[in-house]
Amino acid sequence: MSPKRLRCSVVGCNNEHSSRHLLPTSELLETQWITFVYGLRNAPPILHKCIYVHAYLSWCSFTYRKKFFRELLSNAEKSLNDMFVRTYGLMYVKNAELFKHFFSELRRYYSHGSNAVNLDDMLADFWTDLLERMFRLVNVQHEFSDSYMECVSRHMEQLKPFGDVPRKLRLQLTRSFIAVRTFTHGLALMPEVVGKVSTVSSSPSCVRAAMKMLYCPYCSGQVALKPCKNYCLNVMRGCLANQADLDTEWNNFLDAMLGLAERLEGPFNFESVMDPIDVKISDAIMNMQENSIQVSMKVFQGCGQPKLNEAFRTRRSPKDSGFPGRFRPYSPDARPTTAAGTSLDRLLTDVKKKLKHAKKFWSTLPDTVCVGERIAIGDECWNGTAKSRYESVVIGNGLANQVSNPDVEVDITKPDMVIRRQIAVLKEMTSRLKAAYIGTDISFVNEDAGSGEESGSGCDSPPCDSDGDIYFSTPAPAKPRVIKIQADKQPSSGTRLAPFSLALAVTALLLALLTPHMR
Numbered sequence: 348m349s350p351k352r353l354r355c356s357v358v359g360c361n362n363e364h365s366s367r368h369l370l371p372t373s374e375l376l377e378t379q380w381i382t383f384v385y386g387l388r389n390a391p392p393i394l395h396k397c398i399y400v401h402a403y404l405s406w407c408s409f410t411y412r413k414k415f416f417r418e419l420l421s422n423a424e425k426s427l428n429d430m431f432v433r434t435y436g437l438m439y440v441k442n443a444e445l446f447k448h449f450f451s452e453l454r455r456y457y458s459h460g461s462n463a464v465n466l467d468d469m470l471a472d473f474w475t476d477l478l479e480r481m482f483r484l485v486n487v488q489h490e491f492s493d494s495y496m497e498c499v500s501r502h503m504e505q506l507k508p509f510g511d512v513p514r515k516l517r518l519q520l521t522r523s524f525i526a527v528r529t530f531t532h533g534l535a536l537m538p539e540v541v542g543k544v545s546t547v548s549s550s551p552s553c554v555r556a557a558m559k560m561l562y563c564p565y566c567s568g569q570v571a572l573k574p575c576k577n578y579c580l581n582v583m584r585g586c587l588a589n590q591a592d593l594d595t596e597w598n599n600f601l602d603a604m605l606g607l608a609e610r611l612e613g614p615f616n617f618e619s620v621m622d623p624i625d626v627k628i629s630d631a632i633m634n635m636q637e638n639s640i641q642v643s644m645k646v647f648q649g650c651g652q653p654k655l656n657e658a659f660r661t662r663r664s665p666k667d668s669g670f671p672g673r674f675r676p677y678s679p680d681a682r683p684t685t686a687a688g689t690s691l692d693r694l695l696t697d698v699k700k701k702l703k704h705a706k707k708f709w710s711t712l713p714d715t716v717c718v719g720e721r722i723a724i725g726d727e728c729w730n731g732t733a734k735s736r737y738e739s740v741v742i743g744n745g746l747a748n749q750v751s752n753p754d755v756e757v758d759i760t761k762p763d764m765v766i767r768r769q770i771a772v773l774k775e776m777t778s779r780l781k782a783a784y785i786g787t788d789i790s791f792v793n794e795d796a797g798s799g800e801e802s803g804s805g806c807d808s809p810p811c812d813s814d815g816d817i818y819f820s821t822p823a824p825a826k827p828r829v830i831k832i833q834a835d836k837q838p839s840s841g842t843r844l845a846p847f848s849l850a851l852a853v854t855a856l857l858l859a860l861l862t863p864h865m866r
Contacts, residue, residue, distance in 0.1 A: 585755025
């Protein structure tokens with residue numbers, strides 16, 4: 348299946364990378380634009396005729412890609428069911444609920460984490476249940492009580508009926524699921540942070556400085572005079588001082604995301620674990636079948652000789668005993684494809700490119716505004732008082748540097764609490780990403796441990812209509828519960844966001860700063 352083309356998440360946008368749009372002449376389309384960019388009640392009374400739109404980091408794009416991982420799970424379950432029906436026939440059909448429950452629990456773990464499903468315990472229960480069922484089948488001439496089967500289960504570690512498959516599969520599943528869950532949560536967090544930062548209002552001093560920069564030349568009849576570049580930079584760095592302080596943790600977060608993406612391309616590759624899971628489980632079954640005599644003898648020695656089934660001879664049929672033959676793995680060319688129409692490697696390559704592009708986003712916002720036709724170079728520009736060269740030094744980014752800003756009064760003792768909260772959220776998520784990088788899961792006590800049904804897509808645009816992934820909320824930090832994955836350990840028994848791009852939300856904020864008659 349060929350991948351769907353992702354549409355820009357703005358009305359009338361026809362360029363996936365960068366578009367410069369005049370406001371639509373149609374009153375209906377203009378209303379859609381204004382409502383979309385500014386929200387229902389935040390639009391300023393007067394708008395620029397032209398709006399820049401950057402759609403390079405679309406939230407819907409990420410949401411669409413999150414479906415990929417869930418579809419890998421569905422494809423793995425379908426592949427196992429189809430192949431096991433052909434290979435084991437009625438034997439599998441009678442026990443299919445065991446495998447259906449196995450995949451159901453994997454989905455629940457993917458959606459809600461270790462607060463909903465203890466993956467170690469779930470896998471241990473799966474192999475124990477499979478052992479009990481198979482042990483009865485290969486010893487159909489005997490009768491076994493429940494207490495006898497409990498004895499069999501207690502000796503599972505010593506018996507190792509499925510070889511080394513359970514241990515290896517546990518490590519592969521745990522590490523890949525932790526990595527992919529944390530990675531998709533990180534993707535979901537990005538637009539959430541931007542959405543909350545875009546609600547931060549401008550200070551009165553910022554509004555005065557912006558008005559002075561843009562409109563004071565009009566008083567002397569110099570309506571075409573544009574601000575000097577360095578003057579524009581100082582004004583915008585003063586207005587966006589708090590936002591610039593996000594940059595350090597934002598970049599740390601992106602570095603951690605890129606590191607985890609490399610893990611997903613390598614040892615924690617979710618696709619390489621899920622694709623052949625039917626083959627791995629079948630290998631375990633065949634290992635049990637081939638060693639059934641030795642396993643049975645050890646059980647009889649440890650748990651006692653079971654009673655013979657007197658009715659065995661009369662009701663035995665060829666369909667009720669043994670396994671048909673070794674499972675035949677499918678050809679890689681015949682593997683099912685997801686709706687995303689791509690492999691995990693190609694998907695990660697695309698996402699990594701977007702993540703790298705988003706680095707230093709907050710600190711470069713003033714430079715993004717003060718370019719091109721918005722400013723003038725040299726002496727032919729407005730310096731805040733006259734048409735002349737701007738002599739002041741360009742100050743640095745961030746709140747601390749604004750103490751010497753000559754054009755915007757900034758109270759550096761009162762950082763914005765919304766932005767400080769998002770800095771803490773990014774730091775917390777970075778810790779989770781770094782833990783996932785080494786195969787460790789950090790789950791929080793207030794993480795949703797629901798029934799497995801996702802709720803709320805957080806996206807209203809057409810490409811995201813059918814996606815039901817849950818989103819990663821940003822609750823107050825809770826005491827974390829750390830679950831380490833030991834390589835040699837044996838198995839043991841929010842906020843709804845509009846579908847805007849990353850740059851679009853902050854572009855709206857910048858436009859609000861530069862729009863006359865602001866509140």
